Amino acid sequence: GHLVESGGGSVQTGGSLRLSCASVGYGYNRACMGWVRQSPGNAREGVATIDYDFGTIYEDSVQGRFIISKDNEKKSLYLELNNLKPEDTAMYYCAAVEHFRGFCNLDAFYPQDYWGQGTQVTVSS
Secondary structure (H helix, E strand, C coil): CEEEEECCEEEECCCCEEEEEEEECCCCCCCEEEEEEECCCCCCEEEEEEECCCCEEECHHHCCCEEEEEECCCCEEEEEECCCCHHHCEEEEEEECCCCCCCCCCCCCCCCCEEECCEEEEEEC
16 A cells, blocks of 8 residues: 655745645555655655644644645545745655554654655745
């Protein structure tokens, strides 16, 4: 099983995008899923997570601009990106824990967990 992202693209500052992540086979874990991004020369950073009870955590720089959501029936995860800034430019990855470790924060996802192939978001000034 694996995760497949879609919805990335190029927008101008202030624009919006909606990323989607669909689970093919297994890979969807209601306990903890999230979005992680990586820009060239930088380490991956957690952007947002959502847990079993739909509790959410956001990275400080996206708080109030991004919204994470999920649809358990469709086994899909979403990220709404609003008021985009050039510093949001990155490859965005969908992730899900393989086994719940008791926490669902921005550092919850390890290499051995489920990851998508990424979708590029580019914001121009």
